[in-house]
Amino acid sequence: MRIVGIEGTAWAASAALFDSETGEVFIESDPYEPDSGGIHPREAAEHMGDAIPEVVSTVLERAAETNDGDGAGVDGVAFSRGPGLGPCLRIVGTAARALAQTLDVPLLGVNHMVAHLEIGRHGSGFDSPVCLNASGANAHLLGYHNGRYRVLGETMDTGVGNAIDKFTRHVGWTHPGGPKVEEAAAEGDYHDLPYVVKGMDFSFSGIMSAAKDAYDDGVPVEDVCRGLQETIFAMLTEVAERALSLTGTDELVLGGGVGQNARLREMLAEMCEQRGAEFYAPEPRFLRDNAGMIAVLGARMLAAGDTLSVPESAVDPNFRPDRVPVTWRDDEESVARDPATANPSATGATAPGGSEVRGAEATVTFEADSVVKRRVPKTYRHPELDDRLRTERTRAEARLTSLARRAGVPTPVVRDVDPTEGTIVFQYVGESDLAEALTAERCRTMGEHLAAVHGAGFVHGDPTTRNVRVDGDRVYLLDFGLGYHTGHVEDHAMDLHVFEQSVEGTADEPEPLCRAFEAGYASVARGDDGDVDGRRSAHRTQSGDDEDALTRLRQVEGRGRYQ
Numbered sequence: 001m002r003i004v005g006i007e008g009t010a011w012a013a014s015a016a017l018f019d020s021e022t023g024e025v026f027i028e029s030d031p032y033e034p035d036s037g038g039i040h041p042r043e044a045a046e047h048m049g050d051a052i053p054e055v056v057s058t059v060l061e062r063a064a065e066t067n068d069g070d071g072a073g074v075d076g077v078a079f080s081r082g083p084g085l086g087p088c089l090r091i092v093g094t095a096a097r098a099l100a101q102t103l104d105v106p107l108l109g110v111n112h113m114v115a116h117l118e119i120g121r122h123g124s125g126f127d128s129p130v131c132l133n134a135s136g137a138n139a140h141l142l143g144y145h146n147g148r149y150r151v152l153g154e155t156m157d158t159g160v161g162n163a164i165d166k167f168t169r170h171v172g173w174t175h176p177g178g179p180k181v182e183e184a185a186a187e188g189d190y191h192d193l194p195y196v197v198k199g200m201d202f203s204f205s206g207i208m209s210a211a212k213d214a215y216d217d218g219v220p221v222e223d224v225c226r227g228l229q230e231t232i233f234a235m236l237t238e239v240a241e242r243a244l245s246l247t248g249t250d251e252l253v254l255g256g257g258v259g260q261n262a263r264l265r266e267m268l269a270e271m272c273e274q275r276g277a278e279f280y281a282p283e284p285r286f287l288r289d290n291a292g293m294i295a296v297l298g299a300r301m302l303a304a305g306d307t308l309s310v311p312e313s314a315v316d317p318n319f320r321p322d323r324v325p326v327t328w329r330d331d332e333e334s335v336a337r338d339p340a341t342a343n344p345s346a347t348g349a350t351a352p353g354g355s356e357v358r359g360a361e362a363t364v365t366f367e368a369d370s371v372v373k374r375r376v377p378k379t380y381r382h383p384e385l386d387d388r389l390r391t392e393r394t395r396a397e398a399r400l401t402s403l404a405r406r407a408g409v410p411t412p413v414v415r416d417v418d419p420t421e422g423t424i425v426f427q428y429v430g431e432s433d434l435a436e437a438l439t440a441e442r443c444r445t446m447g448e449h450l451a452a453v454h455g456a457g458f459v460h461g462d463p464t465t466r467n468v469r470v471d472g473d474r475v476y477l478l479d480f481g482l483g484y485h486t487g488h489v490e491d492h493a494m495d496l497h498v499f500e501q502s503v504e505g506t507a508d509e510p511e512p513l514c515r516a517f518e519a520g521y522a523s524v525a526r527g528d529d530g531d532v533d534g535r536r537s538a539h540r541t542q543s544g545d546d547e548d549a550l551t552r553l554r555q556v557e558g559r560g561r562y563q
């Protein structure tokens with residue numbers, strides 16, 4: 001099968017030919033490089049208008065050359081439908097429709113973010129990896145489950161490349177800034193910046209304003225660049241490790257233009273090696289925006305009969321990867337490994353009675369009725385950052401675990417703490433993790449407990465189904481290391497979002513579980529009676545004045561975070 005791909009979501013005017021028999025991917029690209037500032041949508045669209053016909057004709061010449069003079073020999077035309085800049089996408093869509101009609105072959109509408117992921121799966125041969133997409137306009141973790149790519153975690157504000165590019169604009173460097181930061185960082189000393197991870201979500205706005213302030217205050221730009229790389233990439237590596245731990249998979253692939261950064265690849269490779277997982281990063285021409293990845297996914301879609309008619313082929317600037325019906329994969333496949341058969345060092349599953357378990361952050365050993373949790377140094381992180389995080393989180397965990405108990409939430413008793421060593425001794429609790437024993441009733445209780453925590457003035461910070469232990473009806477909360485004091489509705493909503501995301505990433509039927517969870521939360525937070533359907537009650541308060549966490553949760557879920 002031979003597929004022509006066309007890409008032009010933002011800066012890369014690109015066309016490609018993929019031949020599934022020979023495996024060859026021929027790519028011709030023409031980048032838009034703004035004279036000053038960032039990407040201007042109108043200028044970028046003008047660039048697409050000029051460059052797309054040229055790159056397409058080069059690829060068609062190549063197609064004719066490699067087809068023994070027997071025409072182009074093309075079986076389908078694939079194009080990026082979104083996400084991306086509307087004016088650019090429309091030009092690419094028009095070009096693709098015209099080409100498909102001229103060649104009289106099917107049209108294939110590709111989600112650009114799924115293409116960043118699938119090219120890694122194609123190159124690695126992995127079955128069902130977690131994918132970290134680190135691109136300009138996005139930053140998220142994807143995993144396949146129940147016929148869709150689920151977003152396991154994502155940025156709460158800008159994409160990672162855009163965050164870096166905003167800093168470089170501030171210091172007067174031309175676009176794109178990523179490669180310049182990489183070069184400068186090699187000459188700099190580490191500078192401390194804010195580190196923001198919430199479960200598997202994260203945000204860049206705090207760190208970017210701190211980086212600009214540091215530069216304005218005279219910190220050498222090389223040092224700020226080093227601090228930026230060390231902090232941002234450690235955040236991405238940490239959430240990737242959390243996703244491996246939560247799903248139990250031992251395969252990670254990288255996608256997106258920021259993946260060209262050697263330091264990011266080094267950190268991810270080191271993290272994977274240490275937890276016995278496999279890591280694959282495509283070569284740079286497949287990491288940055290390119291039509292090769294569009295053609296490769298187009299071939300899979302054509303083989304599955306997933307074609308588009310011209311009237312239904314409109315582009316979509318906010319096309320989220322979790323909205324794509326994944327026709328080319330088997331519904332039975334999943335990123336979530338069966339806990340019974342998964343690699344125990346990769347899952348963090350508990351084996352009581354003397355053994356050792358590895359979570360995403362810590363090593364946990366079981367001794368009689370005690371559990372010793374040690375935040376082991378993470379060698380992928382800069383040592384200063386690593387020391388700071390381990391000490392801060394150990395302190396927070398000991399303090400908030402005890403505060404939660406005082407608020408009436410079951411937690412293990414804290415028996416000993418040593419923040420500088422990063423160790424805490426806890427009482428052993430529960431029979432299994434909630435992840436392996438998910439029921440609506442327990443999710444409901446979990447909702448009640450989180451509402452009590454919020455009522456006591458703090459958030460858990462990472463309430464996934466692996467940070468909850470259960471024993472009959474008892475539901476214990478663990479692992480408060482990412483918690484902090486706050487009364488903000490946004491922070492409360494993030495806790496709810498993290499829990500529901502972890503349920504959606506692992507459960508076959510998440511809907512009733514999330515409903516029960518929300519009903520439990522509402523019953524404590526709002527004093528509703530126990531039978532209220534959480535979603536209905538969320539709607540009810542939407543019309544009222546005082547916004548609460550459940551109402552805000554709907555907004556958090558609905559945010560299109562492509563900025």
Ligand SMILES: C[C@@H](O)[C@H](NC(=O)OP(=O)(O)OC[C@H]1O[C@@H](n2cnc3c(N)ncnc32)[C@H](O)[C@@H]1O)C(=O)O
Nearest residue numbers: 009010135136137138161176178179257258261288289
């Ligand atoms: C929707 C689509 O248009 C968008 N594409 C995109 O963002 O281009 P991509 O090629 O994946 O990534 C470009 C980003 O990648 C950064 N970048 C390139 N080389 C880098 C390096 N060595 N270190 C850090 N960042 C780098 C650039 O600064 C820029 O922000 C996306 O995939 O989100």
Ligand SMILES: Nc1ncnc2c1ncn2[C@@H]1O[C@H](COP(=O)(O)OP(=O)(O)OP(=O)(O)O)[C@@H](O)[C@H]1O
Nearest residue numbers: 350359360361362364371412426427428429466479
């Ligand atoms: N007090 C305890 N009683 C029983 N089991 C526990 C206890 N503390 C931890 N565990 C088990 O060890 C696993 C890892 O613990 P914990 O979540 O605290 O570590 P972690 O490294 O922070 O994990 P992650 O970052 O992946 O959430 C838990 O999922 C749980 O199965």
Ligand SMILES: [Fe+2]
Nearest residue numbers: 135256257289
């Ligand atoms: Fe991209």
